[in-house]
Amino acid sequence: MTKLDLLKFVPFRMNRLSAAISTALSSEYRDRYGIEVPEWRVIATLGFREEPCTAQFVVQHTSTHKSTISRAVTSLLEKGLIERIENPVDRREYALQLSRDGKALYQGLIPRLLNREREILSALAPAELRQFETILAKIEKSLDLVQADDHPAAPRDYEQA
Amino acid sequence: MTKLDLLKFVPFRMNRLSAAISTALSSEYRDRYGIEVPEWRVIATLGFREEPCTAQFVVQHTSTHKSTISRAVTSLLEKGLIERIENPVDRREYALQLSRDGKALYQGLIPRLLNREREILSALAPAELRQFETILAKIEKSLDLVQADDHPAAPRDYEQA
């Protein structure tokens, strides 16, 4: 008679933890700036990489479905938080970058989010935190979620759903 | 100039990892039995606790929104995988339990899911696995996701979306 205790089942626990963490963070950008998760991911990508990059790059970088990114980009354009630059060499794609307002939002938001992350992880001792980083990296690798920057893996469309 | 690397940001990594793990597991019940995540959670709860229990109990136990559980229960009833017993003492609630078919599904499914979990965690050394359990428990506790069985915490409605 095999049994399974949900509360000890890692997939369930990861789901629940991830949702709880998202909720804990979302107030910082949702309540404060009216930004949803996919939009946050676009901003995070553009803010971190100084150079403009395409929506396709954001898709790869964030492991988010391209239709979701497309809608997030549209929304951010409407909000004036990013700008779109035509690429004369390849007119299918556009280079995206943060606008002045987008950069200001980024600068205001990042410290808050890092603080939240710190708060959540403050439950861990320093050694545990290092272990956690190692463990996450190993599981990510075994699930093929890590991609060399120049040889991006096959696109994956996992969403926080 | 503060910056944030998404790929090193724990909330993002947890989201992505949790989604990838869900995807890796869902084939076992989705493809195989046409069961969705909320239905799986109901089945897991009923199968683990031998005694019948109410939808409200499942809500608390799985940290899932009551409307989601309600729909999952309806769907499982239609599929004949669970049964609903009226409670003459309190006619608002119903006791739920796995049907014969539901128990068979449970018995067939559990070993597969445990195998999948093992595969995913096989990237970790035994010591790391123990560390991981400890770390998860600590973060869960700090986010108030653990509930004493007789003093359930305030209901939380985190969903995998």
Place this chain on the structure above:
DNA sequence: TTAGATTAGTCTCACATGCAACTATATACG
């Protein structure tokens, strides 16, 4: 007994998102 509060469960609404078809452009190769 009764009025107000509480609880279990259902249902409607709004909305986010994956999928897949689609458009427009670019590339590869005969």
Place this chain on the structure above:
DNA sequence: CGTATATAGTTGCATGTGAGACTAATCTAA
């Protein structure tokens, strides 16, 4: 060249789900 294939990005469609109103039943306390 020109045709076939691949790619960037958008959009329509279907669906899953959280919020919260709602119903019915129970509990509490005057």
